[in-house]
Amino acid sequence: MTSRILVPVDGSDNSRRALEKAATIADGASITIVHVIDMPPTVYVESQKLLNQLLENYRKESAKVLDEFDDIAKNRGIKVDTAILEGDAAESIVEYADKNGFDMIVMGSRGMGKIKGAFLGSVSSKVLQHAKTSVLIVK
Numbered sequence: 001m002t003s004r005i006l007v008p009v010d011g012s013d014n015s016r017r018a019l020e021k022a023a024t025i026a027d028g029a030s031i032t033i034v035h036v037i038d039m040p041p042t043v044y045v046e047s048q049k050l051l052n053q054l055l056e057n058y059r060k061e062s063a064k065v066l067d068e069f070d071d072i073a074k075n076r077g078i079k080v081d082t083a084i085l086e087g088d089a090a091e092s093i094v095e096y097a098d099k100n101g102f103d104m105i106v107m108g109s110r111g112m113g114k115i116k117g118a119f120l121g122s123v124s125s126k127v128l129q130h131a132k133t134s135v136l137i138v139k
Helices: 014-027 046-075 091-098 124-131
Strands: 002-009 031-039 081-084 104-108 134-138
Touching: 002 014, 014 031, 014 046, 014 104, 014 134, 031 046, 031 091, 046 081, 046 091, 091 104, 091 124, 091 134, 104 124, 124 134
Parallel strands: 002 031, 002 104, 031 081, 104 134
Antiparallel strands: none
16 A cells, blocks of 8 residues: 655646645555755856845745645645755655655656656656656656
8 A cells, every 4th residue: 555655746737736636646645755856067157146036036945836836745645745955856765765655656657857858757757767766657
């Protein structure tokens, strides 16, 4: 039986469908929604102040995405937890799932990444390959 479901989201339609799917299969399982901030390459940032400002803007945008998905869940009558992760998206998702004992990861097949035309997004593909738990990819 699945007791904990992790749903990584990026604001895309596929991640919305992933949340919907997680909600339909939850059957009493807790759902945690995460958004990953892809850290900017620091080579191009001239000052720590600018880097801090950039990261703060990323965190605000991430919070907006999570608020939107939290509202979607509330409208369905589902209570979810949320978290913001920082770093490489696939690695962060896999590591978070492992550390926190999730039984399943439900995510969109591709999101709002740089190459939308790929058959399976690079993040979902990496998570599928490296996760130690079940992964459901939603189109």
